Amino acid sequence: MSRTCELTAKSVQYGNNVSHANNRTRRRFLPNLCHVTLISEALGQSFRLRVSAHALRSVEHRGGLDAFLVKADEKELSQRARLLKRQIAKKLLEAPVAA
Template sequence: MARRCPLTGKGIQSGHNVSHANNKTKRRFMPNLQQASLVSDALGGVVHIRLSVNALRTVEHNGGIDAYLLGIADTRLSDDARRLKKRIEKALAKQQKAA
């Protein structure tokens, strides 16, 4: 499982621990990834996705996972997020056709 957020692309960064004597040792900065359950109106259920807390805040700010994915370009999303976006678009098209 990659330590990368599928929505924002946040991943591992590297840097140094710096001591008081200015000794530098390598370290890794890990993204704050959390398992989240987001409600999708288009899919009619819950979507389980592992994303960063920053992405979770952005999704909630934009009005949910459906609105966020429909409003962002495909090139900025990971493959898993693109598949989810296609499922949402397909479900919305089906609902439009039925109405």
């Protein structure tokens, strides 16, 4: 399993440890990934995703998984998240509009 957020595509970054003597050794900066269960109100289901803490805050700020996925760019989403986005969009189009 790759160390990549399923919603924002945040992944491992590389850099240097720099000592006091200015010696440089390679290191990795790992994203803060969490296993969370997010609920889709449109589909009426819960989904277990591996997302970064930053993405989790963004999901809550936008008002839930459905609202986040509707606005999200498909290039950043994982394959599972793209499938969810399409299912949610289809379900929202089917929903009757109250007049």
